[in-house]
Structures are given as C-alpha cells and as structure tokens.
Amino acid sequence: MKKILTISTLSIFLTSCVSTKVSSKNDYDYSVLKNNSKYIVETKDGKKIRQFEFLKQTEDLIVGKQENSEVQIEKNNIEKILKPSTGKTIPLVVGVIGAAVLIPAYVGNKPVGQ
Numbered sequence: 821m822k823k824i825l826t827i828s829t830l831s832i833f834l835t836s837c838v839s840t841k842v843s844s845k846n847d848y849d850y851s852v853l854k855n856n857s858k859y860i861v862e863t864k865d866g867k868k869i870r871q872f873e874f875l876k877q878t879e880d881l882i883v884g885k886q887e888n889s890e891v892q893i894e895k896n897n898i899e900k901i902l903k904p905s906t907g908k909t910i911p912l913v914v915g916v917i918g919a920a921v922l923i924p925a926y927v928g929n930k931p932v933g934q
Contacts, residue, residue, distance in 0.1 A: 843900035
C-alpha cells in the first residue's frame with residue numbers, strides 16, 4: 821500500500837509542475853515559444869499532445885515533431901500550451917520524500933531506519 825501511495829504522489833508532482841506559455845490569458849501569443857523546446861499542447865477538444873517539440877509557426881499553424889514525425893496543429897484548435905518545469909519538480913519531489921522519511925522518525929522519537 822505504501823508503494824502505491826508513493827508512486828501516485830510522485831506522479832501527481834511530476835505532472836503538476838508546468839507553466840502556461842500560450843493561452844487566452846496572453847491572447848494566444850505564440851512568440852514566447854522557443855524552437856526545439858518541448859511543450860504539452862492541449863486542444864479545445866480535450867486532447868493533450870505531450871513531448872511536442874516546437875519547430876516553427878505559420879499564420880494558421882504551429883509545426884513540431886512528436887516521436888520523429890512532423891505534427892501540424894491549427895492555432896484556432898489550441899486551448900493552451902504548457903512547458904514542463906523539471907527544475908521545479910526535482911526539489912519538490914526530494915523535499916516530499918525527505919519529509920516522508922524524517923517526520924515519522926521525529927513523531928515516533930526513533931532514529932531514522934528503525
């Protein structure tokens with residue numbers, strides 16, 4: 821049971837550490853996207869395109885790669901574009917794991933590992 825709880829907690833942290841780059845809040849400004857960077861594209865029909873490597877944009881499309889194939893997405897079909905923030909995720913996960921180990925030891929007033 822502990823393993824399932826730990827795995828589910830880690831997966832929540834890993835998927836929650838993203839920053840929004842393009843959305844209705846910034847009037848769909850695609851100029852913030854950087855070439856050869858990976859993004860998560862959420863479409864208006866609810867689909868998520870993960871590991872989308874942005875290559876270029878045209879007037880109506882954004883063009884990128886996903887799993888070695890070219891992908892073209894119409895701009896009017898995009899709900900938002902997210903950027904995974906690995907730099908924020910790693911310290912958060914390390915902190916949570918550290919707290920999960922140390923807090924029970926202090927509460928039980930026992931040395932760690934016993």
